Amino acid sequence: MLTSYLVTEWTDPITKAKGYVAFDSVVNGVAGGGIRMREGVTKEEVQRLARTMTLKVAALDQPIGGVKGGIDYPSTAPDSKEVLKRFLEAHKPILMHMWGTSEDLGTRKEDIEHIIVHDLGLQSSAEALLNKLDNKEMIMSNLNKGLQLSVDGIPIVEVATGYGVSVATIEAVQWLGKDINAATVSIQGFGSVGATTAKSLSKEGAKIVAVADVNGTIFHPDGLDIDLLLQAKDEKGNIHREMLPAEYENLPRSAWLEQEVDVLIPAAIADAINEDNQSSIKAQLIVEAANIPVTEEAERILFEKEVYVIPDFIANSGGGGIFGALMYKNVSPDVESILGYLNKQISGATKSMLSQSAEQKITPRQAAIQQLDKDRVTLSE
Numbered sequence: 001m002l003t004s005y006l007v008t009e010w011t012d013p014i015t016k017a018k019g020y021v022a023f024d025s026v027v028n029g030v031a032g033g034g035i036r037m038r039e040g041v042t043k044e045e046v047q048r049l050a051r052t053m054t055l056k057v058a059a060l061d062q063p064i065g066g067v068k069g070g071i072d073y074p075s076t077a078p079d080s081k082e083v084l085k086r087f088l089e090a091h092k093p094i095l096m097h098m099w100g101t102s103e104d105l106g107t108r109k110e111d112i113e114h115i116i117v118h119d120l121g122l123q124s125s126a127e128a129l130l131n132k133l134d135n136k137e138m139i140m141s142n143l144n145k146g147l148q149l150s151v152d153g154i155p156i157v158e159v160a161t162g163y164g165v166s167v168a169t170i171e172a173v174q175w176l177g178k179d180i181n182a183a184t185v186s187i188q189g190f191g192s193v194g195a196t197t198a199k200s201l202s203k204e205g206a207k208i209v210a211v212a213d214v215n216g217t218i219f220h221p222d223g224l225d226i227d228l229l230l231q232a233k234d235e236k237g238n239i240h241r242e243m244l245p246a247e248y249e250n251l252p253r254s255a256w257l258e259q260e261v262d263v264l265i266p267a268a269i270a271d272a273i274n275e276d277n278q279s280s281i282k283a284q285l286i287v288e289a290a291n292i293p294v295t296e297e298a299e300r301i302l303f304e305k306e307v308y309v310i311p312d313f314i315a316n317s318g319g320g321g322i323f324g325a326l327m328y329k330n331v332s333p334d335v336e337s338i339l340g341y342l343n344k345q346i347s348g349a350t351k352s353m354l355s356q357s358a359e360q361k362i363t364p365r366q367a368a369i370q371q372l373d374k375d376r377v378t379l380s381e
């Protein structure tokens with residue numbers, strides 16, 4: 001049973017939806033982490049996600065703890081923004097003093113920022129974190145400038161997560177003695193993380209042969225045209241099949257996992273790879289773009305079969321890394337500096353994690369945790 005530093009439980013007075021905020025750790029009185037909205041989210045899932053946040057902020061050397069919010073409600077419901085608003089209103093005191101937040105699965109940064117600034121009257125969704133800094137005004141101005149940047153029309157926070165996943169993938173593929181230009185990839189999820197990962201990896205020359213969204217897997221052995229998929233996707237990450245070429249095959253939702261590819265990238269749900277389906281995996285490398293997409297037991301079994309999992313708190317740290325870069329690392333608010341910082345950070349962490357994993361015959365996750373500051377990540381089970 002996972003224990004957290006602090007957990008709130010909330011019930012929406014109108015829909016009766018449940019919501020949770022789990023602080024896994026608090027450093028300097030504050031913690032950072034996004035809000036997930038999905039039907040079926042449990043307190044335990046939120047606590048596990050908060051644990052990942054503790055590891056992520058420690059890996060990025062940010063002076064904050066790890067927290068996560070979760071609302072058990074369908075993000076596609078017409079009143080989902082109203083539910084999100086009531087959840088944020090109820091947590092206003094925590095947002096003012098302890099919790100810097102952002103988006104996650106099923107929520108959008110613009111919606112969260114809009115509610116926090118316009119409805120709650122705070123300065124920013126990162127207010128609690130900014131209040132701890134001496135030069136708050138200057139950093140807030142850099143943060144606002146940085147967060148407004150975009151690449152090819154896609155907001156930098158989204159681009160950065162996918163970019164970071166692709167940096168970790170390239171390092172790991174090289175470590176396995178392969179070239180990214182010759183690598184084939186299958187991705188679960190085509191929302192903000194899956195789509196930007198696909199875009200970034202295809203730019204680097206990888207061949208994305210399969211992409212799954214909630215409606216099934218789209219497959220083509222010669223590789224999918226990612227720009228076309230991006231045009232065919234809506235803001236929830238649903239791909240409109242009628243906009244795709246007839247030769248693209250429509251396979252069941254689970255087919256993404258079974259493909260003969262070099263790399264699998266789960267970029268959607270928790271526990272996507274588990275004890276029951278891990279035996280169908282043919283890839284040698286799994287890069288966790290989603291949070292907690294591989295169960296502990298599946299990871300252990302796969303490692304025995306020399307299938308390596310690059311952990312979420314290294315691979316998908318790019319989005320959170322931007323906040324850290326602009327708030328704590330003095331990185332200037334332009335695309336080149338931000339992506340350059342993330343590249344150095346994530347490729348360095350991936351390389352040293354993999355060499356320690358090989359040297360000590362431990363999983364990449366165990367190696368990465370060993371490399372973190374013990375005081376930050378002494379976790380209670």
Ligand SMILES: NC(=O)c1ccc[n+]([C@@H]2O[C@H](COP(=O)([O-])OP(=O)(O)OC[C@H]3O[C@@H](n4cnc5c(N)ncnc54)[C@H](O)[C@@H]3O)[C@@H](O)[C@H]2O)c1
Nearest residue numbers: 105106189190191192193213214237267268290291316319
């Ligand atoms: N958004 C971020 O900044 C961010 C950063 C780091 C990690 N993450 C993690 O990445 C994951 C995805 O987040 P997102 O923001 O891209 O979500 P999103 O809501 O934008 O997209 C989710 C995608 O997954 C697909 N999907 C949902 N259920 C599925 C299923 N059962 N099978 C196949 N596909 C399914 C949806 O169709 C959609 O394409 C989450 O685990 C999240 O915690 C998000």
